[in-house]
Amino acid sequence: MTVMIAGAGIAGLTLGLTLHELGVPFHIYEATETLKPMGVGINLQPNAVRELFDLGLEAELSAIGVRTRQLGFYSKLGNTIWEEPRGQAAGYSWPQFSVHRGALQMMLYHALLARAGDSVLTTGARAAGYELTDHGVTLLLDGGRGAQGNLLIGADGIHSAIRAQMYPGEGAPIWNGRILWRATTQAPAFHGGAAMAMIGHDHLRLVAYPISAPDADGKAVINWIAEKQFDPGVPRNKESWNRAADIDDILPDFADWRFDWIDVPALITGAETVYEYPMVDRDPLPCWQDGPVSLMGDAAHPTYPVGSNGASQAIVDARVIGAQMLTHGATPEALTRYENALRPVTTAVGMANRAGGGPDGVLQQVEDLCGGEFTDINDVIPQDQLAAHAAKYKSIAGFSIEELNARPRTIPAGTRIN
Ligand SMILES: Cc1cc2nc3c(=O)[nH]c(=O)nc-3n(C[C@H](O)[C@H](O)[C@H](O)COP(=O)(O)OP(=O)(O)OC[C@H]3O[C@@H](n4cnc5c(N)ncnc54)[C@H](O)[C@@H]3O)c2cc1C
Numbered sequence: 535m536t537v538m539i540a541g542a543g544i545a546g547l548t549l550g551l552t553l554h555e556l557g558v559p560f561h562i563y564e565a566t567e568t569l570k571p572m573g574v575g576i577n578l579q580p581n582a583v584r585e586l587f588d589l590g591l592e593a594e595l596s597a598i599g600v601r602t603r604q605l606g607f608y609s610k611l612g613n614t615i616w617e618e619p620r621g622q623a624a625g626y627s628w629p630q631f632s633v634h635r636g637a638l639q640m641m642l643y644h645a646l647l648a649r650a651g652d653s654v655l656t657t658g659a660r661a662a663g664y665e666l667t668d669h670g671v672t673l674l675l676d677g678g679r680g681a682q683g684n685l686l687i688g689a690d691g692i693h694s695a696i697r698a699q700m701y702p703g704e705g706a707p708i709w710n711g712r713i714l715w716r717a718t719t720q721a722p723a724f725h726g727g728a729a730m731a732m733i734g735h736d737h738l739r740l741v742a743y744p745i746s747a748p749d750a751d752g753k754a755v756i757n758w759i760a761e762k763q764f765d766p767g768v769p770r771n772k773e774s775w776n777r778a779a780d781i782d783d784i785l786p787d788f789a790d791w792r793f794d795w796i797d798v799p800a801l802i803t804g805a806e807t808v809y810e811y812p813m814v815d816r817d818p819l820p821c822w823q824d825g826p827v828s829l830m831g832d833a834a835h836p837t838y839p840v841g842s843n844g845a846s847q848a849i850v851d852a853r854v855i856g857a858q859m860l861t862h863g864a865t866p867e868a869l870t871r872y873e874n875a876l877r878p879v880t881t882a883v884g885m886a887n888r889a890g891g892g893p894d895g896v897l898q899q900v901e902d903l904c905g906g907e908f909t910d911i912n913d914v915i916p917q918d919q920l921a922a923h924a925a926k927y928k929s930i931a932g933f934s935i936e937e938l939n940a941r942p943r944t945i946p947a948g949t950r951i952n
Pocket residue numbers: 540541542543544545546563564565566572573574575576635659660661662689690691692693694695716775776830831832833839844845846848
């Protein structure tokens with residue numbers, strides 16, 4: 535009995551750690567020759583942090599991330615629309631973490647190798663597709679190689695080869711016309727040093743949060759994402775997480791965004807390397823499963839990175855697959871139960887993110903109502919409406935405070951599959 539996993543990203547590595555915990559034999563096939571700490575900052579919501587803590591990774595996560603305590607929305611003139619506590623400051627039993635994606639991936643990778651040994655993962659092994667067999671599935675790898683197993687999980691990201699075989703007509707991810715410039719800069723910490731800020735509106739926006747503690751000078755590594763809307767009908771570069779960009783493409787747009795708590799032009803010019811990425815997602819799928827084959831993470835449900843949900847959901851996917859295997863064994867039935875539990879949730883999140891129902895939706899509302907200029911936000915949108923909007927998204931995405939705190943562990947401590 536072997537579970538094959540295509541992809542050693544956040545999803546695949548967390549599934550590997552989970553299957554190791556449960557005593558289920560598995561093997562991960564990763565396309566890149568050498569795993570490197572790629573990407574910039576991401577956020578892990580308390581529901582995902584809880585799962586990493588349950589995997590015994592609290593110390594490791596604490597060593598690489600910042601416990602985020604606040605999320606705030608600000609108009610393009612720097613005026614405060616809405617601020618709310620996050621993580622334990624909001625009453626969750628677990629923190630929210632802001633962390634460098636590459637540091638998180640390497641942390642999971644090293645934890646997996648330390649626990650399970652390096653024979654559980656093959657690098658330089660790109661999945662090309664699969665064939666169903668009488669006893670399970672053959673994973674087809676580039677170069678004509680193959681591997682046999684009982685189950686195959688496609689954790690191979692937004693360009694998943696496993697998904698492409700299931701849905702051959704799907705084509706490229708869908709671009710909504712926004713480009714994201716992403717980078718980190720050593721810059722003054724703001725709002726107490728553990729706050730995430732979203733400034734602007736749908737056509738021009740900046741998201742910033744620290745992914746390190748402030749140093750003696752009050753400076754931290756600030757992760758920032760500048761976003762600008764273009765005409766989606768005019769094609770731009772194909773999406774790649776690692777495309778270097780030119781800051782002169784965006785700097786003039788943010789020239790006036792100097793507020794008493796953040797200096798956006800200084801943030802942009804202070805970055806060493808800026809990466810460009812188009813805001814893409816895919817339509818939700820009607821089914822993730824083909825017999826013994828299923829999808830997880832971005833391969834299953836890629837969505838816009840507006841609700842800090844992509845990596846969190848990838849981690850939750852892994853834990854729910856494990857939980858279903860506890861009851862149903864490493865079988866196609868477990869994969870069906872996993873999909874039944876999570877596909878409706880991820881579909882709702884993806885659609886909410888598309889329709890401006892993500893937590894950031896208030897930015898454009900305020901821009902439409904008053905161009906970002908106000909003295910009292912209550913004159914524009916009442917605070918109780920803002921509170922209701924924030925609570926609704928948490929509930930859709932499965933991290934409403936009371937519900938999460940009351941929910942039993944996804945996988946009971948110390949359980950193994952015989
Ligand atoms: C290099 C990189 C940088 C990123 N940077 C950011 C970022 O800065 N901000 C952000 O919000 N999100 C970023 N992401 C996406 C983010 O990690 C995911 O949205 C989220 O964590 C879900 O994780 P995942 O494991 O499903 O997908 P991913 O993290 O994308 O992992 C997929 C893994 O599968 C591997 N792979 C791809 N194709 C194949 C194949 N055919 N066969 C075998 N393996 C394959 C990839 O090399 C990767 O290791 C990045 C992803 C990558 C790969």
